[in-house]
Amino acid sequence: MKKTLTATSLLLIFSCFSTQAKQAPSPKRQFSAPQGFTYGVGVAVKREIYKGYKQRVVPLPLFGYQGDKLSVYGPFISYKLYQHNQVKVSALVAPRFEGFDESDSDYFEGMEERKFSMDAGLGVDYKPKGWHLSAKLRADVLSRSNGYEANFKVAKSYRYGPISFGPDIGLTYLDSHNVDYYYGVRASEATADRAFYQGQSALNKSVGFSASSPMYGGFVRAGINHTWYDDAITDSPLTERDASLSFMLTYSRFFN
Template identity: 50%
Template sequence: MKMKKIVLMLACLISNAVFADERGAIRAQLEPIGFLYGFGLGVNKEIYKGYDRRVIPLPIIGYRSEDLTVYGPFVSYEMLELKDIEFQVQLSPRFQGFDESDSDIFIGMDERKFSMDAGLSAKYERQNWKINLSAMHDILNKSNGYELSAQLGRAFKSGPVFFEPNISVSYLDSKHVDYYYGVGAHEAANFRPQFTGDSALNSAVGIAISTPIFFGGFTQLAIDYNWFDDSITDSPLVEDDTNISFRLLFSKFF
């Protein structure tokens, strides 16, 4: 029932965005051009048993032009633009995985490793609305899985502060779910039965708050609340079906 409501919200918001009649002026202010540097910090409340949180520090050296965006390890390049739809190729890190030191539940298990994803996206923007569709695949062959996602957001401005609430859904294939949440036969124990992951459909709501007023640079705080599919939460490694994550980014142009 909860998933149906989220899908219905997404459909209604998309229908409103499609009939908007000009590209958003706010977003143009959010995406200036040039070389930049800065830092990022991500804090993710993990859903694994005994694994409290994942903290991800990220030094940033990057560049943004009309077609190419390099933001630390996140890279995108616009291949084609048809009116208000942009088609991009993307590269992004996947900060997932664990080893035995992260929690007692992982003792005796193989390490699940960090990876990189690459793929394609289509972005539609009109009158400060943004719809983003993407298909990403693990190119380091850790999980050898893929993710399909859809996100809808809208930018608002209040003085020098920008707000962008968003909703999203993501589909993870069985290879991805099994790699990060499965328990192999050789890893099974009395407290951790064997488990084979199946494909999952997750959902999230979030908000990003951005401003150029601090230290002559650009600051963004993003907060996301995520719901996980039963295909993930049924895993013996998992104790929560929701989590919250925070991302703080600061960048400044040279």
């Protein structure tokens, strides 16, 4: 699973596509969001916190569709249920590409595979001028962890000519089922070097910065994110770091 795309990286892909535009709008003119099928390429780099990992470099083929209500970008699906002024409510489906198997590290030898899953739930976005507040609640629908995740993020955007950029801060709450599945050690898996560990709920904190611009007939976006993990995760014998840095660079465009 060393080539598996991480959840953090995939979420950055979703952010990239959901903010696509052919040109930056001028103050005096309004443009409707472009619609249709998209394609592109990218690369994701992430420093892992599991023992036996250093970093993952993942090439990204990007395909998607942007409609008035439906957005599909690979395994990410968003359907707009309600919108009024700057408030939008959407139904969401997203993959959880986390976990490991024995081939990922010698430290995982004798452990059962922790599989990826699919999460589904609701998201609320509020976009007052220059700001973006988002909240998402999603639960495992494949009965891997039987857990759920809640996210809250605040982002500020600035514009310099065609370039849009800005920082963001976020909180991610993982319930005990989620943490125990991906970071716990079962009694049957415990060894002298790998103690039994039962994960509890966790609250992770993150900061990020992103920039995007129309370029070469398409749309380029770069993003960097730093996450600090809760003690419920870093106390696990499966981890060796308390923070992770990820970077994403993508280029996408609409089919003509």
